[in-house]
Amino acid sequence: MTRQEWWLPIGYARAVPPGTTVEDLVEEVRFMMSRYPTLRTTLRHDPDGGARQVVAGAGEIDVEVVDAADDEDPELVADRVRQWYWDGEYDLVHGWPIWIAIICHKGTPTHLVTVMTHLVLDAFGGIVMLEELVSRPAGPTAMPPLEQVRWQSSPAGQRQNAAALRYWEKVLRAVPHRRFPHRHEPRSPRHWEGRFRSPAAHLALRVLAARTKVDASPLLLATFAIAMARHTGINPVVIQVVVNNRFRPGLARSMSPLSQTGICAIDLAGLTVDDAVRLTARQAIAAYKHAYYNPSDVDDIVARLADERGEELDIACFFNDRRIEVRDQAAGPPPSPSQVRDALGRSTFEWGRRLDTSFERMFTHIEDVPDMMAITIAGDTHYMSPNDLEACVRGMEAVAVEAALDPAATTGIPS
Structure with a gap:
């Protein structure tokens, strides 16, 4: 990221089913932030120039609500917001590595925009997340990142x-x-x-x-x-x-x-x-x-x-x-x-x-x-x-x- 001067963002503007409410999407965001530790991971820079990852146990995240004008295509508005996030400047020390917006048209949600840096996930991780947003599993389906760290530090790792x-x-x-x-x-x-x-x-x-x-x-x-x-x-x-x-x-x-x-x-x-x-x-x-x-x-x-x-x-x-x-x-x-x-x-x-x-x-x-x-x-x-x-x-x-x-x-x- 430093060499390429870019956050290497991953994200989407996803249409939501008819009848979805703002509260439904807020609950989806709450599920994401609670389930996936990488979404609540920030960086800490050590005096020697090294970087560490810090996982928060709890917190709050802002979700923007963007109202498309009556004569605007909400899909175009959603893609415009996605691009704005795509080109944005993340603060990976003090802010979350994900930006989220709900796009509404005439008061009804039409799209959820989610953009995050490559520190959060790769493309295959994104597929997992989208599938689990539908299935909502209760328990872990993979080795959690903190457990990955423990294994990496073990003799086998x-x-x-x-x-x-x-x-x-x-x-x-x-x-x-x-x-x-x-x-x-x-x-x-x-x-x-x-x-x-x-x-x-x-x-x-x-x-x-x-x-x-x-x-x-x-x-x-x-x-x-x-x-x-x-x-x-x-x-x-x-x-x-x-x-x-x-x-x-x-x-x-x-x-x-x-x-x-x-x-x-x-x-x-x-x-x-x-x-x-x-x-x-x-x-x-x-x-x-x-x-x-x-x-x-x-x-x-x-x-x-x-x-x-x-x-x-x-x-x-x-x-x-x-x-x-x-x-x-x-x-x-x-x-x-x-x-x-x-x-x-x-x-x-x-x-x-x-x-x-x-x-x-x-x-x-x-x-x-x-x-x-x-x-x-x-x-x-x-x-x-x-x-x-x-x-x-x-x-x-x-x-x-x-x-x-x-x-x-x-x-x-x-x-």
Whole structure:
């Protein structure tokens, strides 16, 4: 958040059922604040610069009531309030990390607006919260955050952290001298975001999934790694993968932020694409296994290794498969070569936001769009120019299509 100068907010403007009263929604807010400790967690900054989390046992929260004018669309008003909260300035020391508003039209509630920082939850935690607002369970459905802290401090938790740190250090020692082309071309705004959509790559990935027996997420990671290596000429490819830690015992239904990054160093030299896919799948599993750790400890390792090398450890390359509805390739027989070729002309790329606040040096998001390889790519143009960013996503399509049409296709990275 500090590096990106943004709260990374999560939230929604949700329509409420007809007949819902203000009192009903206040009771819903009371349930949320009572049930989920992360909603009543603030920060305390220590003199040494460290931060602690403080969970309140009781308290009060303000809920704004916004009346839409008679001639206004309450849905538009609700989205305007959501955006205002989205862009707002949180006080994470003295205020709650959540803002809430009830939108009314002609005196009747129409929407509940809820926006919170990423310190409260991740996307999967948001799904849990929305489901529990309907089911209203009485007892815990997951390990509560305070119990997570106790486990993390236990011998078992410390063994997990130590194993993760050993893995991170081993991978980080394999990081090449450079990770990006380092164009250093002055641009303002400096940070660009683009959107790529490819039905051909989606069909090609279905062919690869059937042939390699590898799931869609590591398939996408492999195509990204190969495209990066081809374009930059830098191998092995080092990527931080965003990992949803809810596969761990007791955490599946936790309403808390459980996503952390794992790290991969993928050596693609002299491989076929199929072999690179299988290697990436194994590397991804290792990254997932070691993606539950104290982030301050990893920061310390990165700083120590950078000091040993006498240069910055350049690892700000992220891959985030944030699909929820469309997690795997469609069932049924794989597409034919002609279907893959015919879809190539329907690919699109367009530039979106351009900001002077950071997206990180490079961040690749896989989006939840059916029947499509849908990618949002964002980067620092001082390290990856706009042409580099576009070439990377188009390169992912090229890798997938080449391999779908030719099982012997190679990564193109020399040994």
